[in-house]
Amino acid sequence: MIDDILKLGINEMANLNFDCYCGKTHKVHIENIIVNESALKDLERVLAGFKDKSIFLVADKNTYKVCGEKIEKELKKKRYNLKSYVFYTNSDLVPDEKSIGRLIIEVPKNTSLILAIGSGTINDICRFISYKLDIPYIIVATAPSMDGYASTVSPLIVEGFKMTYEAVYPKAIIADTNILKEAPLEMIHAGFGDILGKYTSLTDWKLSKIINNEYYCQTTVNLVEKAREKCVENAERIKNRDEKIIRQLTEALIVSGIAIGFIGYSRPASGAEHHLAHYWEIAALRNNQSHPLHGNSVGAATLVVSMIYQLMKDKIPNEIDLPDPEYIISIHEKVGSIYNPRDLGIPEEVFADSIIHAREIRNRYTILQLAYENNLLEKFSKILTEEFY
Ligand SMILES: [Zn+2]
Ligand SMILES: [Zn+2]
Structure with missing residues (x-):
């Protein structure tokens, strides 16, 4: 039964209720x-x-x-x-x-x-x-x-x-x-950015499982990865608002929400890329400035976080597949979405501060916390700000 979860169509996930290998009973009250x-x-x-x-x-x-x-x-x-x-x-x-x-x-x-x-x-x-x-x-x-x-x-x-x-x-x-499919392209890009974010959110979760022995559910991870990969495979179709990719994207977005419901908090869907995106949004709100849509920020932040993983690769446990910045950029280019925080309108100072302080937004272990523990955030902030600005 559990292994069949991955084969379910999105409509079949309504009212789902099963005992998982991870020890939890996962439910969908929709x-x-x-x-x-x-x-x-x-x-x-x-x-x-x-x-x-x-x-x-x-x-x-x-x-x-x-x-x-x-x-x-x-x-x-x-x-x-x-x-x-x-x-x-x-x-x-x-x-x-x-x-x-x-x-x-x-x-x-x-x-x-x-x-x-x-x-x-x-x-x-x-x-x-x-x-x-x-x-x-x-x-x-x-x-x-x-x-x-x-x-x-x-x-x-x-x-x-x-x-x-x-x-x-x-x-x-x-x-x-x-x-x-008729939604503004910026909004479709935002949804795609939120899905791209699962590359780093799931990596952060695995990192914390290895380092802190945090609870982890492989079934949930597989479910989100499968939905994400379907979107990525057809990424270039976004430009034409092709019905199939819009359906796959919508399904992946719903699956991501369901994954959050499985776990009871947003761990599978939100890691360091969301902390950075939230930091940028809060900074804009405080200054009464407009800010990108949530998912557009997440999409750009996913690239930033993948670069931090590369910068720290010596300290990352071997079992972890490092998110690859070149690959993330290639997907952004297929979709046509913005991946440079500067082009998204994030002020340089806010960006530099976000690398140092975004980890304080939420008590959740991510690559930013590992970098903090190794006293590397100031250094990374300089390197990344120079890279993007
Ligand atoms: Zn589970
Ligand atoms: Zn999100």
């Missing part, structure tokens, strides 16, 4: 995962049982245009009891106190289901509200831009700080690849 060219047609089937109940549709001005308005019209035509709220913010919607408060004001008191239409931010806001109000939510994905669709936590900006809050799985994920 009732429906639908990723295909006509996933939207399945929405009504997923909504069965909510026909006479009150549904609260949430979108932003972009996702409302992409498919929110159409969904609203069709459900109303079929006499669903539906109320909608669309965020018409001038600047980018932020998952903060203001947007969460706004939804609390708008959500009807007897709501039975939240129908979220969007990607990262809408999903994070609705997941959090769903958890706090104990109302299930369904996400209709509009971009393959991050791995949070199947996650159980919401990163929110609270008093200017990015914090991760406990939340819940969606009841269903509806990912219509005909909608997803």
Whole structure:
């Protein structure tokens, strides 16, 4: 049974529950995962049982245009009891106190289901509200831009700080690849960057397993690697928004979220590359500056972390396959995504500081911690800053 996990299609991973070699029971509390060219047609089937109940549709001005308005019209035509709220913010919607408060004001008191239409931010806001109000939510994905669709936590900006809050799985994920492939290319690149990050996040996990005897699950690692490799194999198709690669990318992003759920924290999906990306984002937020999409930062940071692995190769245990910077660059080039932090708009000083301080963001063992223990971070900061700036 466990060995069959790797053969499951993404839809078959809904409701998964198995005892793993690692000693844990891994579960997926998502009732429906639908990723295909006509996933939207399945929405009504997923909504069965909510026909006479009150549904609260949430979108932003972009996702409302992409498919929110159409969904609203069709459900109303079929006499669903539906109320909608669309965020018409001038600047980018932020998952903060203001947007969460706004939804609390708008959500009807007897709501039975939240129908979220969007990607990262809408999903994070609705997941959090769903958890706090104990109302299930369904996400209709509009971009393959991050791995949070199947996650159980919401990163929110609270008093200017990015914090991760406990939340819940969606009841269903509806990912219509005909909608997803039309997403802005920058968002598709971001999703790909988040997947590229698994090269270094999984290496960091293995490093910590060897050095600290940290809990490790090979089944989860195999699952994420398989999904990642399918994307990488077809990377050059991204430029043409080919349906197949968009589906593989979306599946890999969902698998990454499922892997986080298996373990109970983000270890399989987030290592030093995420610490660097978070550091850059927080620095921008503090200075009221715009910042790249999460996955675009992660994609560039993956290259940086792979270079740190090379710089430290004498100190890395033999069992570890070093992430190869040339290979990471070659994938970025196939995709057409930005891999130099400077080109991504990360200020030089922020970049230099991030190498030294990003490890402080989270108490998690990564290559940055090993470099710190060997008193190498200042040196690496100089070398890498000269390399990129
Ligand atoms: Zn396991
Ligand atoms: Zn990520």
